[in-house]
Amino acid sequence: MAHHHTEPQITVLPPDTAKIKKLWMTALILLVITVLEFIVAFTIPHEYKDLRVWIFITMTIVKAAYIVGEFMHLRYEAKFLLWSILVPIIFIVWMLVAFIYEGVAMADGKL
Amino acid sequence: MASTSATATASWDGGSSPMNASYGKLMMWFFLLSDAFTFSALLITYGLVRSSHAAYEGAVNAFSFSQTYWPVPEKVFEAVPFLHGMELPLVFVGIMTFILIMSSVTMVLAVEAGHRMDRVAVEKWMLWTILGGLTFLGCQAWEWSHFIHGTEAGGVLRDGTTFFGANLALNQYGPPDFAAFFFFITGFHGFHVFSGVCLNFLVYYNTVMGVYDRRGHYEMVEKVGLYWHFVDLVWVFVFTFFYLV
Numbered sequence: 001m002a003h004h005h006t007e008p009q010i011t012v013l014p015p016d017t018a019k020i021k022k023l024w025m026t027a028l029i030l031l032v033i034t035v036l037e038f039i040v041a042f043t044i045p046h047e048y049k050d051l052r053v054w055i056f057i058t059m060t061i062v063k064a065a066y067i068v069g070e071f072m073h074l075r076y077e078a079k080f081l082l083w084s085i086l087v088p089i090i091f092i093v094w095m096l097v098a099f100i101y102e103g104v105a106m107a108d109g110k111l
Numbered sequence: 112m113a114s115t116s117a118t119a120t121a122s123w124d125g126g127s128s129p130m131n132a133s134y135g136k137l138m139m140w141f142f143l144l145s146d147a148f149t150f151s152a153l154l155i156t157y158g159l160v161r162s163s164h165a166a167y168e169g170a171v172n173a174f175s176f177s178q179t180y181w182p183v184p185e186k187v188f189e190a191v192p193f194l195h196g197m198e199l200p201l202v203f204v205g206i207m208t209f210i211l212i213m214s215s216v217t218m219v220l221a222v223e224a225g226h227r228m229d230r231v232a233v234e235k236w237m238l239w240t241i242l243g244g245l246t247f248l249g250c251q252a253w254e255w256s257h258f259i260h261g262t263e264a265g266g267v268l269r270d271g272t273t274f275f276g277a278n279l280a281l282n283q284y285g286p287p288d289f290a291a292f293f294f295f296i297t298g299f300h301g302f303h304v305f306s307g308v309c310l311n312f313l314v315y316y317n318t319v320m321g322v323y324d325r326r327g328h329y330e331m332v333e334k335v336g337l338y339w340h341f342v343d344l345v346w347v348f349v350f351t352f353f354y355l356v
Contacts, residue, residue, distance in 0.1 A: 010324055013227035020223060027216040034208055034350075041185065041201065041355055046171050053356055060351040064344055071219050071340045078131040085144055092151040099155045103162030 026070040033059050139334045143341045146303075150345050153299060154352050157292045164286055176266035182285035184354050190257050204354050207250045208346065214243025215343040218311075222336045225329025230318060233332060237315040240339065244308040251301045258293060293353070300349055303342045310335045 040055050069075035074082055123129055130137060165180040174186045185200035192203070217239040224232035261276030266283030268274050274283045282290035314335050323329045 008325055008327065010228050010230075012229045015227065015229075015232075016223060020220065023216060023219050023223070027212060030212050031209065034205070034212070037351070037355060038201065038205060046183070056351050056355050060347055063347045067215070067340055067344045067347065071215055071343075072337055078129070081130040081132055081137070081140065084130070085140055088144060089147070092148065092155075095151065096155050096158065099159040100162055103159040106159075106163035107165065 023070070026066050030063055030066055033063050133330060135330065135334055136337070139337050143337060146341065147345075150299070150348070153292075153296050154348060157296060157352065160288050160292065164288070176284050178267075178269045178286060180285065182289060184356075187258075187284045188254075188354060190262075192253055201354060203250065203254065204350060207247055207254075208350055210243055210247050210250065211343050211346050214240050214247070215340055217243060218336050218339045222329075222333050225323070225332040228324070228329065230321070230324060233318050233323075233329060234315065237311060237318060237332070241308055241311050241315060244304055244311060244339075247304055248301065248308065251297065251304070255294075255297075258290070296349060296353060300342070300345055303345065307335075307339050307342045310338060 037056060037059050040052065040059075044052050044055070046052070074085065132140075161181050167174060167177075167180045167183055171183060171186070174183050176182060176186075188204055189198045189200040190203065191197065191199045191206075217236045221233050221236035221240060224236060259276050259278070261274075261283050265273045265275040268281060268283075274281055276283060277290035277293070279291050279294060280287060284290065314331055317323060317331065318329075323331060
């Protein structure tokens with residue numbers, strides 16, 4: 001072929017079926033947890049507010065772990081990278097605790 | 112990019128990559144961390160303001176909109192397109208969640224295809240991802256429109272007048288802050304989805320033009336993929352703390 005620039009030689013590898021299956025499994029888990037959240041939302045009465053909230057928070061954290069760990073591949077990255085991303089989250093946790101504490105105090109008329 | 116056993120012995124003295132990731136990928140991670148702080152600030156402030164307002168104490172079935180307590184979300188978000196007048200609590204948000212999760216899978220499949228240098232498969236999965244993103248944005252546009260225009264009955268404001276829908280100052284659903292947070296949180300997330308769709312399109316275009324084949328790797332798909340999964344991740348939290356709790 002008399003091209004002036006040669007197109008790069010590309011070797012296409014076959015699909016990694018084990019990996020693809022795992023990705024679909026992750027998606028299935030995420031969907032099942034979401035369906036469970038709906039079931040909880042409409043079966044556990046609103047009177048059990050604390051129980052509902054804690055179930056929702058737990059399920060949300062599980063979903064987040066699957067998205068970050070599997071989809072974003074963080075579970076398989078170098079450990080130093082993993083902790084560089086996870087450790088700063090502690091500031092978010094502290095902000096959450098402090099702000100909700102403050103909000104409840106405001107509702108009680110203490111502030 | 113390929114993980115090697117060299118990581119374990121990598122030093123910080125230079126000449127090696129202790130985090131075993133490219134500069135671009137690392138910076139995407141740290142950008143996303145900072146973005147997580149921004150979204151947390153919005154959601155946690157929502158938590159503060161909500162818990163500082165009186166909660167609705169009565170039976171959920173007897174709920175009605177009032178300015179004196181925070182609304183029950185499932186009573187606010189119960190409309191679905193084409194099913195006017197039917198009470199379908201959280202069904203539409205559920206559909207939106209499903210769409211976003213599915214578009215996250217197609218994105219990660221595009222990344223997998225990129226690792227194998229399979230241009231045709233990358234194109235296919237990127238198109239599905241873009242379609243999912245656009246569908247989500249369409250759903251959100253409908254939801255905003257419905258929220259702004261309100262229900263047929265409307266709600267009574269503090270001065271006794273009836274108000275329909277919502278803006279940043281007044282709304283029929285509850286205290287003014289409720290609508291303000293709806294607009295800011297879902298709006299900020301929607302803007303992320305919009306920029307994600309733009310980036311996805313850019314990657315699709317470059318793939319079609321053979322840019323990544325010439326470059327010899329598809330790492331851009333991976334980097335934009337990280338951003339797209341983050342958008343999905345944020346939605347998981349918005350869904351829980353704005354719609355479910």
